[in-house]
Amino acid sequence: MTKAVILNRGIIASIIGPTGPEQRRLANRVMEEALKQAVLSIQEITFIVATGYGRINVPFADKQFTEITCHAKGIIHLFPEARTIIDIGGQDVKGIKIDATGKIIDFVMNDKCAAGSGRFIEVIADTLGVSLDTVGGLSLQSSHPATISNICTIYAQQEVAASLAEGVPLSDLLAGVHQSLADRICRMVNRLRVEDSVIVTGGGAKNRGLINALSEQLGHKVLVPEDPLITGALGAALIGKEIVEKAEKNRTPVETKERILEEVEIL
């Protein structure tokens, strides 16, 4: 998903658009939608910060920051008590440890394997013929979570299909899948020596089953933002705002790119 947040004194536009295979070229489309929602023209935007894996493909961005920094900024804004952030995205999972001012102390990332990311749940939901929105709720009905022993997404998919054929209830399978993913996330995040408050963000945060499993395995209460998909974009916008405010305070010019919204040409 590609997200855009426009900030003034508060959020004045927030868009979540499908990324798709063309994401590397089409950041402009999501921006256009956000501008439409805010009833603004691109020329009226003071500063633009791009983040995420595609941050280098946003030609109209004035600065780029990694999603680690942006998530930290977005989360500390929403939860001043936050000390540990877990971002569960479709492609990867990140753990971020921050101090009281939102400065990053340490981070870990799993970017190697789908089995440790939201993609794992997507693949299993698809195998079980269940919509992604319902997997969390369904798993909470389980009384005997199944054990998913395969750590590879593809093998786990086969394991789940075989168990379903053997009559294992859907809710038990989904609960098992959430426990398996939570286990992998915890093992990674525990490297950071988790401290309260723990905030889970990203698409995975919308899955109540996964949040429950995570909280249980981490041994910490877990908080979730109201709109977990936009915390990175919100952080980017907050960083942009800070840059402008600092420049105004120091009476230094703010360097910005030409405000043209167009597709990127990738050679």
Place this chain on the structure above:
Amino acid sequence: MAEEQKEVKPKKRTTATKAAASIGPMVKEFITGTLQAKADGKQKVAYTFIVCHHEEIFRALDVVPVWTENFAGICGAKRDAERFLQRAESLGLSRSLCTYALCGIGFDQWREELGQMPPDAPWGGQVRPDFMISSGQILCDPRSKWYQASQQFMPDVPIYNIDLPYPLYQVNRDHREVLGYYHQYIVKQLRGLVAFLEEQTKKKMDYDRLRELVGLSDRTWNLIEETYDLRKAVPCPMGTGDAMNTMVPINFMMATQKAYDFFVDLKKELEEKIARGEGEVENEKYRLMWGGGLPAWYALNDFNYFNSKGASFPAETTYRMVAPLHEMDLPETKDPIEHLAWRWLGYWTFWYDRAKKRPGSEPDVERLINRIEEYKIDGVVMHEAFSCRTWHVGLIWQLHQLSKIYKPIPVYVIGKDGKKEKGYRELPSLVLESDIIDITSYSEVDTRNKIDAFIETLESVRMNKAA
């Protein structure tokens, strides 16, 4: 068997020193030298492993060492290891084993099957040895198993194994209590090696020559220490990227005048750079330490990427396989074999006493702390190479322990009464994940994303450091 096409070569890495840039041709020369030695038939060539303190014995008996880890590393650096790894896999060996060993075994099997070098073998290929000297070095089991596997394809090539243990660290025990026993054992092992090499070469050991070579190595050790100490300068004149080149004379050319002369030149070059105020990077913003793990040989360009962000690497623990001899208090002996054994033990127990003085520390952690302080380090980078258990198990633990017992960065924190007060926090660290030569484990995009995030963290620490 599937024969993978060569990977597209990455952009050539730039080095900060002329000395590091001269290493490529030097390695090529000694690989060619092994091929020539075999063709001439005047000297015996032997497979063997680095960091065994046995080079002097080899050279005194004119045995040409073929460093099999080095050849695998070359295949990796040239992005040409995959076809040899695939060969080893098709022999039934798992990809999760040491990929240096897999590459070497795959190469050996192919060479023996063909009766000649595999097509386009990197730098002429790895020569068929006359014998193989394996080493049960305390942590690395492939060092004894690798050649046994290769011997399946060349059963006529004998193996001699030397066992080189050292007392493990125990906080409540003085390792000196058992050092004498270890010394006797290692001396026996090295004398066994001498006897084996004498038998193979039909030569008698010239102990005067051996003594001279050991003396040359000792002088080289001290010179390396003096040279690398120059990297404490701000800005740092040479980083770990270069040190991954200059490790060659340390690890593959010890006990040669060439290695000594190399460090004479490098020392001079660094002194000149320091006098000119010239750093590895133009505007040094962050000083990092490569705190552990062998590098991803195919991705050494990542050091240039760090450099492009203003990050220099004044220190590393990897491949700096020497320690200051004058601080080791080695017992005096005229017997060069006994000296080699004492030096071996002195090297591996070097940090033991210092670690005992700091609660919660361990020798590896103490070494990190020492380098952080001596080289004014702002952050630690480690590389977890999945296929090498030996050197990589424990890295995360070291970082944990480091952050627990060592918080050198002054910061302001909000105290219990809501007032700003001065506190201290740990050094930022980054763990990169891939492999020594298996490029399929590596993603440049993800690695550089992590580096970017780490640089942002360092910047945030720099901006918020309490005065």
